[in-house]
Amino acid sequence: MKIIIPLMIVFFCGFYMLITFFIPAKFAQDSSQLLQLWYQGVAAFFVFIGIFNLIKINIDKIQRKLRDWQYSIILLFFLGVMLGAGFIGGRDSKIFLYFFENFQVPLGATMFSLLAFFVASASFRAFRAKTPEATLLLIAAVIVMIGRIPIGYLIWNKFPDLVEWIMQVPNTAAKRGILFGIDLGLISMALRVLLGIERSYMGGGGEK
Amino acid sequence: MFLVLFIIIYNIDLRAFDVPNDDGSSIILKWQSDEIFQSFEIFRSLNAGENFEKIGEVNGIEADFRDSNLKPNNDYYYKVSGKRDSILIFSNIAGPVKPVVQYFNLSRLPMAICIIILFASVLFYIRRARKGKKLFIRKIPALNAIEEAIGRATEMGKPVLYVPGIMDIDDPQTIASMSILARVAEKTAEYGTPLYVPTSRSMAMTMAQQVVKESATRVGRPDWYNPDNIRYITDDQFAYVSAVDGIMVRERPATNLYLGTFYAESLILAETGHSTGAVQIAGTAMPDQLPFFVAACDFTLLGEELYAASAYLSQEPIQLGSLKGQDFGKLIFIAVIVIGVISQIFNWQFFINLFNTIE
Numbered sequence: 222m223k224i225i226i227p228l229m230i231v232f233f234c235g236f237y238m239l240i241t242f243f244i245p246a247k248f249a250q251d252s253s254q255l256l257q258l259w260y261q262g263v264a265a266f267f268v269f270i271g272i273f274n275l276i277k278i279n280i281d282k283i284q285r286k287l288r289d290w291q292y293s294i295i296l297l298f299f300l301g302v303m304l305g306a307g308f309i310g311g312r313d314s315k316i317f318l319y320f321f322e323n324f325q326v327p328l329g330a331t332m333f334s335l336l337a338f339f340v341a342s343a344s345f346r347a348f349r350a351k352t353p354e355a356t357l358l359l360i361a362a363v364i365v366m367i368g369r370i371p372i373g374y375l376i377w378n379k380f381p382d383l384v385e386w387i388m389q390v391p392n393t394a395a396k397r398g399i400l401f402g403i404d405l406g407l408i409s410m411a412l413r414v415l416l417g418i419e420r421s422y423m424g425g426g427g428e429k
Numbered sequence: 430m431f432l433v434l435f436i437i438i439y440n441i442d443l444r445a446f447d448v449p450n451d452d453g454s455s456i457i458l459k460w461q462s463d464e465i466f467q468s469f470e471i472f473r474s475l476n477a478g479e480n481f482e483k484i485g486e487v488n489g490i491e492a493d494f495r496d497s498n499l500k501p502n503n504d505y506y507y508k509v510s511g512k513r514d515s516i517l518i519f520s521n522i523a524g525p526v527k528p529v530v531q532y533f534n535l536s537r538l539p540m541a542i543c544i545i546i547l548f549a550s551v552l553f554y555i556r557r558a559r560k561g562k563k564l565f566i567r568k569i570p571a572l573n574a575i576e577e578a579i580g581r582a583t584e585m586g587k588p589v590l591y592v593p594g595i596m597d598i599d600d601p602q603t604i605a606s607m608s609i610l611a612r613v614a615e616k617t618a619e620y621g622t623p624l625y626v627p628t629s630r631s632m633a634m635t636m637a638q639q640v641v642k643e644s645a646t647r648v649g650r651p652d653w654y655n656p657d658n659i660r661y662i663t664d665d666q667f668a669y670v671s672a673v674d675g676i677m678v679r680e681r682p683a684t685n686l687y688l689g690t691f692y693a694e695s696l697i698l699a700e701t702g703h704s705t706g707a708v709q710i711a712g713t714a715m716p717d718q719l720p721f722f723v724a725a726c727d728f729t730l731l732g733e734e735l736y737a738a739s740a741y742l743s744q745e746p747i748q749l750g751s752l753k754g755q756d757f758g759k760l761i762f763i764a765v766i767v768i769g770v771i772s773q774i775f776n777w778q779f780f781i782n783l784f785n786t787i788e
Contacts, residue, residue: 244533246530250452263632264597271631271664272661275662328668405759406734406737407733409752410736412751418748419748421607421611423639
């Protein structure tokens with residue numbers, strides 16, 4: 222029963238959502254939206270579980286004086302500040318916005334900006350012409366890079382057109398090929414999940 | 430006399446239709462006029478010729494209007510007035526038009542056929558597998574490498590890091606990732622290697638905890654399971670990345686597995702992992718992130734391989750049957766694409782139109 226009931230819920234909800242995709246009538250659309258709303262309702266409760274887990278692990282770290290335990294104090298302090306500011310003044314309160322705009326946004330932007338350096342280091346490794354495929358990749362990348370900047374046009378005025386062709390034809394063709402595979406794989410996996418063949422996501426292992 | 434001439438010259442031809450493939454709540458109006466108007470006002474009535482009420486106004490360049498939130502199976506009448514300076518010119522009355530409830534969206538029929546074909550081929554091969562037919566499945570190097578990578582971590586006495594992407598469990602890639610996590614957890618539990626699973630969503634954390642716990646129990650190592658190793662970090666994308674990077678730098682896992690949905694954080698994670706010297710295996714169905722993983726990781730599961738991974742790792746005939754069915758579906762779609770290309774070249778409208786309606 223522990224496995225059968227969740228499997229039946231997955232089966233009926235999954236196939237119901239699939240069928241309502243093809244039925245435009247109001248009752249079908251309303252009921253599928255209701256199911257999605259239920260999911261959002263359940264997801265809202267899980268926020269508390271997440272916060273509880275975060276607090277528990279960091280308090281434990283402080284108590285046991287594990288490595289870098291001082292950072293846990295900072296984390297819990299700011300968690301408390303943001304929660305308090307949010308509960309008291311709402312998301313538009315001055316203190317909430319102050320911490321969000323002056324701490325979270327610049328820290329997030331800093332992490333994002335690391336991408337520029339990582340793209341350079343990853344490209345350096347990827348573009349080493351060790352094999353014919355890597356050489357092809359290197360040539361295509363050099364053309365695209367040169368064609369995307371103004372000097373590329375000055376070197377040869379057809380560079381931007383060549384770049385456009387590379388992006389629109391071989392690049393799009395490869396991408397669509399991958400997308401076809403992804404969609405087919407997705408449908409096949411969905412069928413395995415709906416029929417209960419694939420149940421390891423429930424912790425139930427494979428075929429029983 | 431001038432006004433009469435004006436009405437004759439500025440004629441507005443209005444037509445009204447039930448919107449096809451909808452829930453019977455909309456009617457679409459289309460009109461044509463030889464002259465330019467500044468704006469159009471739209472009127473609706475339940476009786477022809479009387480009690481028209483204004484329901485909307487659009488500017489002069491528009492030539493259609495969708496009237497929504499109607500009651501199905503009621504008769505509706507419409508007229509449109511074109512405004513030019515201070516003069517209003519009315520169209521003919523269009524109607525009665527009845528919005529009708531549709532119980533099947535015909536524009537999605539080709540998609541329904543595709544899904545039925547694929548379902549049928551998957552079920553056919555599952556049935557064959559049940560009968561004990563041997564199925565050949567091509568090798569996926571990235572999946573074969575997972576066990577070796579876990580073995581390497583065990584030999585080095587270092588942990589394995591598993592990142593299940595940054596989306597919640599309503600994302601199919603996260604579900605696929607959890608299925609792979611179950612196999613990875615079995616191996617790590619068997620070898621007694623620590624497994625860290627930092628999650629970006631609390632629901633994914635709960636699911637991951639359950640999956641890892643069950644896997645450990647299945648291989649007879651329930652004592653190995655430590656719920657604190659499967660932890661929630663934050664929903665914020667880059668805060669999550671910085672936390673995972675921190676784990677890589679501090680704990681120095683020997684194997685990093687990135688399997689799930691990734692966006693801009695893919696390369697930040699993979700490059701940090703590379704700098705720590707870890708063996709890295711990635712897999713995602715996000716085509717834009719695949720090049721980053723290919724460049725920065727040792728092995729990459731390309732798109733569909735992520736969905737196939739759990740079945741491949743389990744080696745159960747029934748699951749492998751579903752993979753075979755998927756490949757057969759792919760063969761059919763390749764044939765359809767080839768016929769589509771030929772149809773475009775020779776302008777076979779029937780076949781082209783069949784796929785034009787797919788939304």
